[in-house]
Amino acid sequence: MIPRSSLEDLLAALSEPTRLAALQVVWDGQEHCVCELMDRLGASQSRMSRHMTRLRTAGLLTDRRDAQWVRYRRNPDIPEAWVAIIDAVLAARPAVIAAQMKVA
DSSP states (O other), X not given: OOOOOOHHHHHHHHSSHHHHHHHHHHTTSSOEEHHHXXXXXXXXXXXXXXXXXXXXXXXXXXXXXXTXXXXXXXXXXXXXXXXXXXXXXXXXXXXHXXXXXXXX
């Protein structure tokens, strides 16, 4: 079930680079362990867990406990309008990163 969240909450969840990178990983629909996300994104366990909790609270992910790890996947109940927004943001992400590198 999707929490009653607003567009502002969705955009806030997408506004942090680590959260956006993590969402891009789990957007494939497969299940991903926090340990995998930590390795791929170079984040500590506490930082990664905090970001994943924010994405889950926004209704973008579901989670399941597996021994000491938590596994995340894309929430299949995300409204289509949100899916379109997220798809557009993720598609634009490489161009945004390239533009930021030119400015820096």
